[in-house]
Amino acid sequence: MAIIGAICPNIPGHLNPLTTLCRELQRRGHRVIFYQLPLAAEKIRSRGFEVRCFGEKEYSPEQHVKNLQVQATLSGYKAFRHTRDLMIRGVRVLTRQVPAMLRDDRIELMLVDQVSMGGDGVGISRPAISDDLRCTDGQPG
Numbered sequence: 001m002a003i004i005g006a007i008c009p010n011i012p013g014h015l016n017p018l019t020t021l022c023r024e025l026q027r028r029g030h031r032v033i034f035y036q037l038p039l040a041a042e043k044i045r046s047r048g049f050e051v052r053c054f055g056e057k058e059y060s061p062e063q064h065v066k067n068l069q070v071q072a073t074l075s076g077y078k079a080f081r082h083t084r085d086l087m088i089r090g091v092r093v094l095t096r097q098v099p100a101m102l103r104d105d106r107i108e109l110m111l112v113d114q115v116s117m118g119g120d121g122v123g124i125s126r127p128a129i130s131d132d133l134r135c136t137d138g139q140p141g
Contacts, residue, residue: 001029003106006049007098008113010040018113019047033105035098037090039064052105054097058089 006022008014022032026048033050034040037059041051067086074082102110 001031002108003031003033004109004111005102005105005107006032006034006111007036007094007116008034009115010037010043014113014115015040015043018111019044019049021111022049023047033107035094035101052101054101055090055093058093 004022004025006018008018022034026032031050033052034044035052035054036044037055038053039059039061041053044051071079071082
């Protein structure tokens with residue numbers, strides 16, 4: 001059976017449907033590994049999945065709380081810019097750290113939530129399915 005990687009944001013409306021799909025894949029004999037920031041790891045493990053964490057240094061629980069505290073004090077363009085910067089940093093961490101994990105884990109197929117920025121690029125050379133039903137064959141171009 002296949003070894004499948006999964007990436008999605010730690011948001012119930014994204015995580016719940018993907019874990020439901022992945023549970024069915026497990027039932028059919030596939031191995032599913034989630035690639036997530038540390039804050040979501042325990043939640044995903046409690047649902048019966050393997051988790052590989054990326055960004056452990058950059059996204060510690062303390063750093064997450066600090067980011068939320070800063071965000072709570074901002075509004076308008078400053079809030080937008082802060083959110084944008086956090087997203088850019090997240091994509092950089094994901095694209096720097098996850099590809100090696102995928103190679104180490106011998107991932108054959110990626111399931112990528114459509115709003116996981118950078119997630120569709122980490123599995124280059126692997127087939128990928130986005131939850132908006134876009135498929136790639138893993139070939140550039």
